[in-house]
Amino acid sequence: MHEFLLAVTAAVYFGSTVAYLGYLLVGARPQTARVARIAFAVGLALHSAAIAVRCSHGLPPTISAADTLSFYGWALVTGFLVVQLRYPLPTVGSFLSPLVCLLVLMSLALPKPITPLDPKFATIWFPVHVTLAVAGDVAFVLAAAVGLMYLIRETSLKTKHISPVIDRLPSLDLLDRINYRLITVGFSLLTLGMLTGGLWIFLDPKLKAAVHDPKILWTVSTWVLYAVLLNGRALVGLRGRKAALMSVAGFAMVVVTFVGVNLLGQGFHSFRQ
Amino acid sequence: MEHVGLPEWATPLVVGVSHHTSSVELREKLAFDAGDLPRALGRLTSQPGMREAMILSTCNRVELLAVGETPEAAASGLSGFLAEERGITSEDLVRHAFRFAGPNAARHVFRVAASLDSMVVGEPQILGQVKSAYRAAAESHAVGPVLNRLCHRAFRVAKRVRTETQIGDHAVSVGFAAVELARKIFDSLDGKVVLVLGAGEMAELATRNLAAAGASKILIANRTHLRAIRMAEEFHGTAVPFDELPTRLADADIVVCSTGASSYVVTQPMVQAALKRRKRRSMFFIDISVPRNVDPEVNHLDNSYLYDVDDLEQVVDANWQTRRVEAARAEQILDQEIERFLDWLHELDANPVIREIQDRWEGIRQSELDRHRGWLARLSEDDRRGVAELTRSLMGKLLHAPLSQLKACRANGSLGYVDAARVLFDLDDEGRSRKPRPRPVAAAPLEDTEST
Numbered sequence: 001m002h003e004f005l006l007a008v009t010a011a012v013y014f015g016s017t018v019a020y021l022g023y024l025l026v027g028a029r030p031q032t033a034r035v036a037r038i039a040f041a042v043g044l045a046l047h048s049a050a051i052a053v054r055c056s057h058g059l060p061p062t063i064s065a066a067d068t069l070s071f072y073g074w075a076l077v078t079g080f081l082v083v084q085l086r087y088p089l090p091t092v093g094s095f096l097s098p099l100v101c102l103l104v105l106m107s108l109a110l111p112k113p114i115t116p117l118d119p120k121f122a123t124i125w126f127p128v129h130v131t132l133a134v135a136g137d138v139a140f141v142l143a144a145a146v147g148l149m150y151l152i153r154e155t156s157l158k159t160k161h162i163s164p165v166i167d168r169l170p171s172l173d174l175l176d177r178i179n180y181r182l183i184t185v186g187f188s189l190l191t192l193g194m195l196t197g198g199l200w201i202f203l204d205p206k207l208k209a210a211v212h213d214p215k216i217l218w219t220v221s222t223w224v225l226y227a228v229l230l231n232g233r234a235l236v237g238l239r240g241r242k243a244a245l246m247s248v249a250g251f252a253m254v255v256v257t258f259v260g261v262n263l264l265g266q267g268f269h270s271f272r273q
Numbered sequence: 274m275e276h277v278g279l280p281e282w283a284t285p286l287v288v289g290v291s292h293h294t295s296s297v298e299l300r301e302k303l304a305f306d307a308g309d310l311p312r313a314l315g316r317l318t319s320q321p322g323m324r325e326a327m328i329l330s331t332c333n334r335v336e337l338l339a340v341g342e343t344p345e346a347a348a349s350g351l352s353g354f355l356a357e358e359r360g361i362t363s364e365d366l367v368r369h370a371f372r373f374a375g376p377n378a379a380r381h382v383f384r385v386a387a388s389l390d391s392m393v394v395g396e397p398q399i400l401g402q403v404k405s406a407y408r409a410a411a412e413s414h415a416v417g418p419v420l421n422r423l424c425h426r427a428f429r430v431a432k433r434v435r436t437e438t439q440i441g442d443h444a445v446s447v448g449f450a451a452v453e454l455a456r457k458i459f460d461s462l463d464g465k466v467v468l469v470l471g472a473g474e475m476a477e478l479a480t481r482n483l484a485a486a487g488a489s490k491i492l493i494a495n496r497t498h499l500r501a502i503r504m505a506e507e508f509h510g511t512a513v514p515f516d517e518l519p520t521r522l523a524d525a526d527i528v529v530c531s532t533g534a535s536s537y538v539v540t541q542p543m544v545q546a547a548l549k550r551r552k553r554r555s556m557f558f559i560d561i562s563v564p565r566n567v568d569p570e571v572n573h574l575d576n577s578y579l580y581d582v583d584d585l586e587q588v589v590d591a592n593w594q595t596r597r598v599e600a601a602r603a604e605q606i607l608d609q610e611i612e613r614f615l616d617w618l619h620e621l622d623a624n625p626v627i628r629e630i631q632d633r634w635e636g637i638r639q640s641e642l643d644r645h646r647g648w649l650a651r652l653s654e655d656d657r658r659g660v661a662e663l664t665r666s667l668m669g670k671l672l673h674a675p676l677s678q679l680k681a682c683r684a685n686g687s688l689g690y691v692d693a694a695r696v697l698f699d700l701d702d703e704g705r706s707r708k709p710r711p712r713p714v715a716a717a718p719l720e721d722t723e724s725t
Contacts, residue, residue: 171459239552
């Protein structure tokens with residue numbers, strides 16, 4: 001049932017991706033954006049059902065690699081639709097939807113073992129810590145998408161290269177503003193995620209060894225990068241192109257941390273246990 | 274003629290001159306003053322054989338639209354009118370004027386209203402001018418069903434073209450290109466500060482456009498401070514001493530530069546300092562001066578964008594390209610709408626046939642009732658009414674199928690069925706002419722002119 005629902009979800013997301021790309025590349029028709037948004041919302045409902053089925057086996061959606069990829073996809077769509085309420089910009093969807101499709105397809109391709117839940121996860125700290133961390137990552141991914149859009153638009157304006165496709169992107173100021181807000185939100189969530197993780201280790205004596213987990217080092221580096229970016233903006237006006245570049249770099253670090261530590265690495269955060 | 278198949282009495286005709294066909298001298302000679310229109314329209318419609326007329330007179334075109342008893346009558350009425358009114362001979366007309374009839378006339382009117390025939394393709398003013406020409410004609414009772422419908426269709430076409438294509442979306446003048454670029458950087462120009470250096474005509478134009486787009490604060494600096502003050506008054510701005518340029522630069526989001534200086538007035542270090550002071554919020558430099566007044570290196574600074582005259586021209590050229598592509602798309606919309614309009618014209622012609630059939634059958638019914646009045650008189654009042662009702666409903670049922678077929682066929686434009694109905698229902702007693710007779714306008718349905 002889960003596999004079937006997830007496959008249907010992937011198909012619906014794919015339809016949405018086609019519409020979002022059509023909006024950007026072919027013609028910015030409001031109807032196309034509406035179709036894409038509705039498809040995304042329908043996909044999200046199906047995706048939620050798929051995840052709920054999986055959870056009914058007693059497995060939180062962030063234990064195995066396959067489930068986590070799917071959960072990230074779900075969280076990205078949710079985050080995107082929330083941002084759309086404030087900033088209705090379909091072109092952000094054009095950049096995000098292919099990534100969502102990729103995540104769900106990867107999840108479909110990977111095995112999904114049903115293993116008994118490790119007792120160390122049977123605590124309230126686990127869902128709180130993971131939710132905050134994933135939500136933070138979602139904000140950073142969205143910020144990176146907006147940052148990438150900024151870089152494309154900025155390059156086109158600097159080089160005076162005129163293209164109807166690039167002209168469909170929002171203005172530089174708006175992209176910069178959204179990028180900043182997303183990073184502020186992401187940074188707060190990441191900070192809370194790190195604090196809850198730290199408290200969890202502090203309160204559970206069995207987890208002393210987790211302090212040396214590579215994920216913690218990587219995450220602290222990511223946190224520093226975003227801290228520099230936010231402070232730089234407030235103090236010396238680190239904005240525009242450099243901020244966009246840093247938000248894309250931050251995304252790269254998030255991906256490296258996730259792939260390198262969770263998927264391929266060893267340790268407390270690894271899926272390979 | 275090209276309007277084969279159209280009812281002759283409903284064939285629109287356009288005769289006129291435009292910037293494409295004639296010199297401004299001839300257009301001036303032909304032009305009609307708005308105040309003079311009621312009189313001119315009255316005169317035009319009183320030409321022999323003229324049913325409907327309308328006059329569109331703008332600085333780029335003078336066009337007369339007419340519908341006559343026949344297209345020939347309309348044409349001779351128009352040339353007679355122009356000869357009387359403006360002393361234009363028919364040779365002059367042949368040489369300088371265009372003339373469209375039937376579907377081509379409809380296409381021309383649609384193209385004009387949709388701004389596809391304009392000097393600046395896609396400019397929006399022409400639609401308003403067509404609308405007021407129509408209003409003037411309607412107020413003078415010069416338009417009838419055909420021009421009514423033609424104009425309302427034209428307004429609809431113009432709206433479709435505007436919303437379904439991007440024909441008017443991009444700036445095709447340097448002044449508007451500056452606004453368009455500023456919007457790509459700043460999103461909205463509301464509350465943005467514009468600093469104007471120098472007082473060239475182009476700079477003034479660009480500033481006017483930026484202010485109209487929402488830029489609220491205008492700072493003006495000129496080497497001759499008095500000129501700055503004068504210009505500041507005009508734009509409700511503030512005059513700034515030219516020497517203060519390096520310090521005031523940081524206040525400006527947009528800098529319009531058009532001085533006569535032979536070297537760079539705005540240098541890279543100056544902009545660098547300004548950006549630092551304004552915490553690297555974006556700056557947009559529009560350099561309309563030749564030789565250039567803003568160091569091209571300014572464009573290489575982060576969050577600073579510089580466009581010179583050539584860059585702006587390039588933007589305008591690209592936008593022209595877009596307009597041309599969009600104009601081709603608009604022609605497709607026109608094709609659809611012309612089909613619809615022609616369908617309607619055919620419909621106009623079939624309606625009298627239907628009415629004639631109904632009249633004829635009603636006549637037969639009445640005469641039959643009359644023939645049987647002897648025994649009918651013996652029935653009670655109620656029964657007599659029942660019999661009358663029976664014959665009426667019988668007639669309605671029998672006619673229902675052929676009449677609805679006729680209505681459906683004319684929607685496809687197959688006038689042949691209308692013709693066949695005339696023969697089958699024996700409508701043309703005299704000589705069985707297969708040619709549809711012209712019907713008086715009063716017999717034509719005065720349909721709702723609102724676009725459907």
